[in-house]
Amino acid sequence: MAHSTASTDTHGHPADPSKRDMLELLAGASAALLGAGIAWPLVSSMNPAKDVLALSSVEVDLAPIAAGQGIVVSWQGKPIFVRHRTPEEVKAAQDAKPSELNDPQSDAARTKPGHETWMVLIGICTHLGCIPLGNKATDVRGEWGGWFCPCHGSQYDTSGRIRKGPAPTNLAVPPYAFESDSKIKIG
Amino acid sequence: MAGLHKSEFANPVINWVDSRLPIFTMMQKEYGVFPTPKNFNYFWNFGALAMVTLVLMIVTGIFLAMNYQPNTELAFGSVQHIMRDVNFGWLIRYVHQNGASMFFMVTYIHIFRGLYYGSYKAPRELLWMLGVIILLLMMATAFMGYVLPWGQMSYWGATVITNLFSAFPVVGPKIVTLLWGGFSVDNPTLNRFFALHYLMPFVLVGVVFLHVAALHITGSNNPLGIDVKSPQDTVPFHPFYTIKDSVGMCVFLMIWAGFVCFAPNLLGDANNFIPANPLQTPADIVPEWYFLPYYGILRSVPNKLLGVCMMFASILLLLALPWLDTSKVRSARFRPIFRILVFVWCATFVGLGICGAHKPEGIWVILSRLFAFYYFAHLLVVLPILGKLERPLPLPESISNPVVRAALARSVAVAAIVAALLGVQSLSPAHAEEEIVLPAQKWSFAGVFGTVDLASAQRGFQIYSEVCANCHSMKYLHYRDLAGIGVEPGQIKAIAAAVTVPQGTNDEGEAKEGPGTPADQFRSPFANDKQARARNNGALPPDLSLMVNAREDGANHVYAILTGYADAPSTMKMQDGMNYNKYFPGHQIAMPQPLRDGQVTYADGTPNTLDQEARDVVTFLSWAANPEQTERKQLGIRVILYLGFMACVTYALKRKIWAAVH
Ligand code: FES
Numbered sequence: 001m002a003h004s005t006a007s008t009d010t011h012g013h014p015a016d017p018s019k020r021d022m023l024e025l026l027a028g029a030s031a032a033l034l035g036a037g038i039a040w041p042l043v044s045s046m047n048p049a050k051d052v053l054a055l056s057s058v059e060v061d062l063a064p065i066a067a068g069q070g071i072v073v074s075w076q077g078k079p080i081f082v083r084h085r086t087p088e089e090v091k092a093a094q095d096a097k098p099s100e101l102n103d104p105q106s107d108a109a110r111t112k113p114g115h116e117t118w119m120v121l122i123g124i125c126t127h128l129g130c131i132p133l134g135n136k137a138t139d140v141r142g143e144w145g146g147w148f149c150p151c152h153g154s155q156y157d158t159s160g161r162i163r164k165g166p167a168p169t170n171l172a173v174p175p176y177a178f179e180s181d182s183k184i185k186i187g
Numbered sequence: 188m189a190g191l192h193k194s195e196f197a198n199p200v201i202n203w204v205d206s207r208l209p210i211f212t213m214m215q216k217e218y219g220v221f222p223t224p225k226n227f228n229y230f231w232n233f234g235a236l237a238m239v240t241l242v243l244m245i246v247t248g249i250f251l252a253m254n255y256q257p258n259t260e261l262a263f264g265s266v267q268h269i270m271r272d273v274n275f276g277w278l279i280r281y282v283h284q285n286g287a288s289m290f291f292m293v294t295y296i297h298i299f300r301g302l303y304y305g306s307y308k309a310p311r312e313l314l315w316m317l318g319v320i321i322l323l324l325m326m327a328t329a330f331m332g333y334v335l336p337w338g339q340m341s342y343w344g345a346t347v348i349t350n351l352f353s354a355f356p357v358v359g360p361k362i363v364t365l366l367w368g369g370f371s372v373d374n375p376t377l378n379r380f381f382a383l384h385y386l387m388p389f390v391l392v393g394v395v396f397l398h399v400a401a402l403h404i405t406g407s408n409n410p411l412g413i414d415v416k417s418p419q420d421t422v423p424f425h426p427f428y429t430i431k432d433s434v435g436m437c438v439f440l441m442i443w444a445g446f447v448c449f450a451p452n453l454l455g456d457a458n459n460f461i462p463a464n465p466l467q468t469p470a471d472i473v474p475e476w477y478f479l480p481y482y483g484i485l486r487s488v489p490n491k492l493l494g495v496c497m498m499f500a501s502i503l504l505l506l507a508l509p510w511l512d513t514s515k516v517r518s519a520r521f522r523p524i525f526r527i528l529v530f531v532w533c534a535t536f537v538g539l540g541i542c543g544a545h546k547p548e549g550i551w552v553i554l555s556r557l558f559a560f561y562y563f564a565h566l567l568v569v570l571p572i573l574g575k576l577e578r579p580l581p582l583p584e585s586i587s588n589p590v591v592r593a594a595l596a597r598s599v600a601v602a603a604i605v606a607a608l609l610g611v612q613s614l615s616p617a618h619a620e621e622e623i624v625l626p627a628q629k630w631s632f633a634g635v636f637g638t639v640d641l642a643s644a645q646r647g648f649q650i651y652s653e654v655c656a657n658c659h660s661m662k663y664l665h666y667r668d669l670a671g672i673g674v675e676p677g678q679i680k681a682i683a684a685a686v687t688v689p690q691g692t693n694d695e696g697e698a699k700e701g702p703g704t705p706a707d708q709f710r711s712p713f714a715n716d717k718q719a720r721a722r723n724n725g726a727l728p729p730d731l732s733l734m735v736n737a738r739e740d741g742a743n744h745v746y747a748i749l750t751g752y753a754d755a756p757s758t759m760k761m762q763d764g765m766n767y768n769k770y771f772p773g774h775q776i777a778m779p780q781p782l783r784d785g786q787v788t789y790a791d792g793t794p795n796t797l798d799q800e801a802r803d804v805v806t807f808l809s810w811a812a813n814p815e816q817t818e819r820k821q822l823g824i825r826v827i828l829y830l831g832f833m834a835c836v837t838y839a840l841k842r843k844i845w846a847a848v849h
Contacts, residue, residue, distance in 0.1 A: 023840040024840060027433070027837050030829075042279065044275050045254075045273050049254070050667070055706050
């Protein structure tokens with residue numbers, strides 16, 4: 001076939017189109033696959049590297065946090081709110097009726113059994129990512145006594161649930177566990 | 188000019204765009220129907236290959252820059268971070284690192300093609316000169332890129348090359364200070380080199396665009412060196428040359444992948460695995476292979492200023508080549524004397540490279556002077572005179588009616604160039620001292636199919652922790668990395684927790700320590716280098732993370748040192764605190780014999796002989812230096828098979844497409 005020079009046009013299309021079409025298809029497909037094979041590692045390299053993935057847990061000592069106060073620690077580069085709630089704050093959070101909530105969730109689902117005084121939250125407003133105020137007793141805490149986002153006025157209750165403002169969902173709870181009564185491990 | 192471009196594309200969207208911005212028409216004209224001489228040989232692939240390389244270098248470079256830190260404190264470590272932690276970081280880095288060599292290989296062959304077939308002659312003078320500028324830009328870019336990893340060769344290469352400018356009277360030292368941004372190569376230098384290394388490729392793209400634009404005005408030269416006379420002499424660029432270039436590209440990528448996956452550091456220097464040390468120059472300082480010929484010229488001249496000028500002149504003179512060569516005949520095929528001399532000239536260039544790789548002593552000085560003399564004589568004397576004296580062979584009437592077939596010459600030329608290029612590389616710089624021959628051992632990880640023996644590596648880790656770790660750090664490794672030699676996650680946690688590591692500061696601002704986690708670095712035995720020196724008789728125990736890469740023939744080297752302790756021969760005067768070692772350069776080593784029979788007890792019952800212990804620790808260190816090695820080789824096999832398949836498909840298609848023309 002390679003020697004059949006008969007009847008060809010100026011664009012080099014030989015007389016046997018089917019075999020050539022097949023080769024063209026094969027060459028085109030393998031080139032596309034090669035391109036994807038080159039792009040894959042490059043794109044993949046932008047995902048978190050091994051060292052970033054490995055830094056996935058942090059321990060917090062709860063002893064120094066007085067009731068009514070909260071602290072902020074950094075976990076995976078994110079602010080984590082750890083708040084020691086007063087009995088009144090706990091009660092307010094537990095008594096909220098689902099009908100009053102924009103994103104209904106019980107307080108029990110957001111705390112650890114036996115450790116209801118402790119609220120651990122990812123301190124990132126679910127609206128557009130600002131950090132709400134309210135960890136210090138002197139901060140503006142909003143109408144529900146929880147947290148108040150200064151950017152566009154979202155208000156969270158003492159369980160970190162959204163009550164008012166543009167934020168669509170409650171403040172998220174990170175994965176954590178109590179190592180002892182006065183120590184938690186986040187992540 | 189107002190009004191829309193008259194576009195003739197059937198697709199309405201393409202037509203709409205094209206009548207407003209005729210890029211499709213331009214592509215069609217320049218790369219679709221562009222009439223191209225039909226007698227190109229595979230030498231004409233290399234321009235396209237250089238273009239592919241440039242694109243791949245820019246793309247991989249951008250992704251490397253996302254993880255690299257241009258700071259003297261962080262640069263070396265950030266490269267290790269790329270190699271060890273970033274997903275596919277090792278692949279991207281090795282493609283980029285070897286890509287520099289690939290780029291020069293391809294470009295040198297491309298230049299040789301131009302020299303042999305007279306592509307620099309009228310009307311392509313400007314095209315050629317733009318090419319010389321591209322070469323200069325490439326060199327500057329490659330040099331600055333080599334500085335970035337901030338290893339010993341990076342640092343000392345930067346020092347030596349920037350000091351070249353100090354040769355110029357009056358302004359010289361000022362220029363050097365300006366380049367450094369200080370009084371030695373330091374952080375400001377690294378910073379600006381990074382900025383410029385990122386910028387230059389885009390300048391390169393600009394000049395390449397002009398180079399290609401000029402090519403599309405004059406049209407390509409061809410192996411016969413005669414002008415295109417009629418449409419019968421040409422074929423449209425697409426599909427004839429797009430497919431031929433694709434075949435070449437597949438083969439080229441196979442070679443590149445071969446280097447990346449099986450010998451990623453073959454073209455590099457072991458010294459660059461040692462972090463830059465401004466207080467100590469490595470014993471052999473040699474530039475990368477692609478700079479060796481110029482280095483050879485530099486060292487052939489005993490005068491500093493003259494040497495530097497000759498080195499620059501060796502490239503700048505090429506700008507004048509179109510006028511230095513007075514012959515009207517382009518292709519060497521029809522110039523019997525030139526044809527021999529062009530090979531002689533290229534051989535002197537390669538010869539200079541070989542001289543550049545050796546210490547400038549004895550025969551090498553004489554040879555490098557001879558070669559340098561002919562290099563310049565060829566340009567300045569031989570070419571102008573030869574053009575007048577030589578009687579060219581009769582030229583063929585046209586490309587479609589050639590009288591001469593020169594397949595033999597073609598293959599000889601290819602073979603000569605390839606052999607020459609390989610030859611330079613195989614000549615590693617010779618050591619002036621007595622040669623120490625390292626006994627070659629059998630390693631599980633050696634060869635294309637070799638994989639790291641995990642059990643042995645784990646035993647090696649035991650030896651490292653029980654013995655080596657008392658003095659040597661391995662700061663580029665983390666406990667989590669031990670998963671790579673098959674240590675279970677639970678065990679890794681336990682190993683890490685058994686170590687006390689610094690954990691920042693407590694709430695009172697005092698330094699805090701606590702049990703390690705898998706995320707921690709291997710703990711260093713000493714707080715800092717000064718303490719390490721003070722406790723080891725002034726000798727700094729080197730970090731072992733990269734030890735196997737940081738020595739020539741590293742695995743055999745480390746094994747030989749570990750097993751090479753003996754009593755000093757009576758003729759040898761040993762210095763205080765030094766130990767005799769058969770394989771250590773100079774035979775006096777500060778490290779006391781670390782391993783002996785029965786030094787450790789293996790849990791798996793492996794006999795704890797010195798040989799076994801040394802073997803295990805070397806296996807561990809080899810893995811530690813190249814944790815990606817098994818994955819890399821396995822990927823390499825698959826990539827090369829795939830590209831080989833693609834090469835066959837494109838070659839079959841090329842035969843089909845060309846069947847009509849041949
Ligand atoms: S980001 Fe918090 S309210 Fe908009």
